Amino acid sequence: MIPLADDAITRDDKALILAYDHGLEHGPVDFADVPASADPETVFDVATHDAVTALAVQKGIAEAYYPSYEDDITLLAKLNGTSNMWMGEPDSAVNWSVENAAELGADAIGFTLYGGSNNEVEMAEEFRQAQEAARDHDMGVVMWSYPRGQGLKNDTSASTIAYASRLGLELGADITKIKYPGSADAMKWACDVAGKSKVVMSGGSKASDRDFLETVETAMNAGASGLAVGRNVFQRENPTALLDGLEQVIFEDKTTEEALSVMSSTETDRVDATSD
Numbered sequence: 001m002i003p004l005a006d007d008a009i010t011r012d013d014k015a016l017i018l019a020y021d022h023g024l025e026h027g028p029v030d031f032a033d034v035p036a037s038a039d040p041e042t043v044f045d046v047a048t049h050d051a052v053t054a055l056a057v058q059k060g061i062a063e064a065y066y067p068s069y070e071d072d073i074t075l076l077a078k079l080n081g082t083s084n085m086w087m088g089e090p091d092s093a094v095n096w097s098v099e100n101a102a103e104l105g106a107d108a109i110g111f112t113l114y115g116g117s118n119n120e121v122e123m124a125e126e127f128r129q130a131q132e133a134a135r136d137h138d139m140g141v142v143m144w145s146y147p148r149g150q151g152l153k154n155d156t157s158a159s160t161i162a163y164a165s166r167l168g169l170e171l172g173a174d175i176t177k178i179k180y181p182g183s184a185d186a187m188k189w190a191c192d193v194a195g196k197s198k199v200v201m202s203g204g205s206k207a208s209d210r211d212f213l214e215t216v217e218t219a220m221n222a223g224a225s226g227l228a229v230g231r232n233v234f235q236r237e238n239p240t241a242l243l244d245g246l247e248q249v250i251f252e253d254k255t256t257e258e259a260l261s262v263m264s265s266t267e268t269d270r271v272d273a274t275s276d
Ligand SMILES: O=P(O)(O)OC[C@H]1O[C@](O)(COP(=O)(O)O)[C@@H](O)[C@@H]1O
Pocket: 019, 020, 021, 022, 025, 026, 144, 146, 202, 203, 204, 205, 228, 229, 230, 231, 232
């Protein structure tokens, strides 16, 4: 059987992508609550958890830190990105070529498309070049499909998010990352119209363990293939505990309740081990 381009970044056809491009997209303010998270090594260590199928970073972080982790982490090269200081219509600079990412050992590329932005046409053309180059290198293609721009009143409405997931299929993404559209029905619609492009949910700002796991469980039951998450993992004092829980919900089809119970027994074992 011919391997699918996204095989390297999935496990049982599901994905848990740890995103760590926030230093560029939002700035160091995202590291303020857990200062250790500003150190890429802290997050690379977290990404060695079995549940993480790929770590998405920008070029500079990959060049400086990935070589020490290449045996333990699957690299997803986030090719474009823009700082929060950019005040224009949504756009994203292409900071990294597919060829350079492949040389560094990346197994997949990630690319943001702001559908609905005045820059959509140019971004779609840039995506096309990256997608075709990724195919030449047998790399998986993940689209961060985030409709936004001055013409869009509500960028997480059911119809907008369904449009976002469909754009991933239409333009050739193996995996399309969308924001949660607020309900199980809306998520199901977005997953249904994405066809063979697997849908993963974007994590969003930090929520409680229970609330976050419940949203992930709802998304999985609606047809999602996993999660691409950043702040909800690295903004926790104990990111590994949440990854233990996410592993249960995403890969073991467990409920939030079951996942929380695994998290608390693993934590008890950890505390016992440190006090021995
Ligand atoms: O475009 P936004 O909403 O500012 O969020 C962008 C960030 O969200 C992500 O897509 C996912 O990260 P989070 O789980 O922290 O939301 C990151 O890759 C990116 O830096």
